[in-house]
Amino acid sequence: LKSFREVLVSSEPDLQKMTGLSRPDVQELLHAAASACRTRQPITLQLQRGECRRLESGLRLGTGCPVLDQLLRGGLPAGGVTELAGASGAGKTQLGLQLCLSVQYPVEHGGLSAALYICTEDPFPIRRLQQLISEQPSLRSDVPPSLIGRLRFSDNIYLEHAADLQDSLQVCLSRRAALLLAQGRVRLVVVDSVAALFRSEFQPGDWLERNKQLLTVSSMVHHLSHEFTTPVLCINQVSPALGLAWANQVTVRLMLRRLQATVSRGDQSSALRRLEVVFAPHLAQSSRDVAVWREGLRGVLD
Numbered sequence: 561l562k563s564f565r566e567v568l569v570s571s572e573p574d575l576q577k578m579t580g581l582s583r584p585d586v587q588e589l590l591h592a593a594a595s596a597c598r599t600r601q602p603i604t605l606q607l608q609r610g611e612c613r614r615l616e617s618g619l620r621l622g623t624g625c626p627v628l629d630q631l632l633r634g635g636l637p638a639g640g641v642t643e644l645a646g647a648s649g650a651g652k653t654q655l656g657l658q659l660c661l662s663v664q665y666p667v668e669h670g671g672l673s674a675a676l677y678i679c680t681e682d683p684f685p686i687r688r689l690q691q692l693i694s695e696q697p698s699l700r701s702d703v704p705p706s707l708i709g710r711l712r713f714s715d716n717i718y719l720e721h722a723a724d725l726q727d728s729l730q731v732c733l734s735r736r737a738a739l740l741l742a743q744g745r746v747r748l749v750v751v752d753s754v755a756a757l758f759r760s761e762f763q764p765g766d767w768l769e770r771n772k773q774l775l776t777v778s779s780m781v782h783h784l785s786h787e788f789t790t791p792v793l794c795i796n797q798v799s800p801a802l803g804l805a806w807a808n809q810v811t812v813r814l815m816l817r818r819l820q821a822t823v824s825r826g827d828q829s830s831a832l833r834r835l836e837v838v839f840a841p842h843l844a845q846s847s848r849d850v851a852v853w854r855e856g857l858r859g860v861l862d
């Protein structure tokens with residue numbers, strides 16, 4: 561062994577064989593060689609689970625429900641892509657609609673501005689949106705009713721229907737969404753759903769082209785979110801159906817599951833759901849039980 565490099569590129573067992581030294585002595589040799597090569601003192605980083613400074617102080621978009629906001633530490637991060645995954649009927653669209661309303665409140669009530677809602681598969685549920693609007697005073701008892709009365713919710717949701725990937729969704733994201741965000745007219749983008757287009761447009765054999773397109777879409781939403789410090793919510797029916805190319809661009813992944821149990825309240829009943837943080841740099845892996853009521857998605861307290 562003639563150089564530090566030779567020591568450092570050898571494995572512990574090889575060094576033991578070459579030198580006849582004991583394991584602790586070989587470890588000492590490696591430490592000594594590493595210290596001799598180091599020109600600067602090492603910096604110690606303390607990483608704590610659930611702590612991420614970049615998102616720590618950042619702006620959040622509240623959901624309108626204190627239980628969900630507590631789970632999400634204030635709501636959706638303004639600079640990041642959140643994926644909401646779950647089976648059909650789980651209530652993903654309900655949460656997407658609710659966020660389109662909560663974004664319209666003043667910042668002190670957890671809002672930001674207006675919303676852009678991009679539908680790919682199903683038509684936009686306009687009737688349900690109208691019901692959610694009329695039920696806002698019941699959901700948002702924290703906001704003065706006079707303020708709620710002044711908000712013109714349906715005037716501040718831009719709707720787009722993107723029926724295919726390249727001609728519609730990519731054009732919508734790169735042109736219309738970018739323009740609305742640059743003009744400051746919108747501060748939330750919901751895509752409902754990304755997976756639907758990939759499911760319908762690609763056969764299993766087209767994986768290379770599929771991954772290429774996926775990367776294009778995922779980097780587009782990522783770019784929009786960071787460039788304009790805007791929360792982007794991507795609703796997907798199954799996850800992680802889109803694979804690694806997609807997963808790498810998502811900041812937060814949430815999963816909404818419909819459970820067997822039912823909960824009742826007055827004349828209403830709802831299937832119990834569980835909203836779970838699958839991963840997020842600033843959140844612990846945790847969950848809350850929720851129900852879908854006339855006024856929207858709300859945490860169910862024990």
Ligand SMILES: Nc1ncnc2c1ncn2[C@@H]1O[C@H](COP(=O)(O)OP(=O)(O)OP(=O)(O)O)[C@@H](O)[C@H]1O
Pocket residue numbers: 646647648649650651652653654655682688691797830831852853854
């Ligand atoms: N007016 C309402 N009052 C109470 N609950 C409602 C109301 N409208 C819808 N829901 C609940 O929301 C469910 C549908 O949720 P949603 O459309 O968000 O599902 P999803 O997860 O988006 O499904 P998909 O992937 O098929 O679009 C219904 O099954 C019902 O339980």
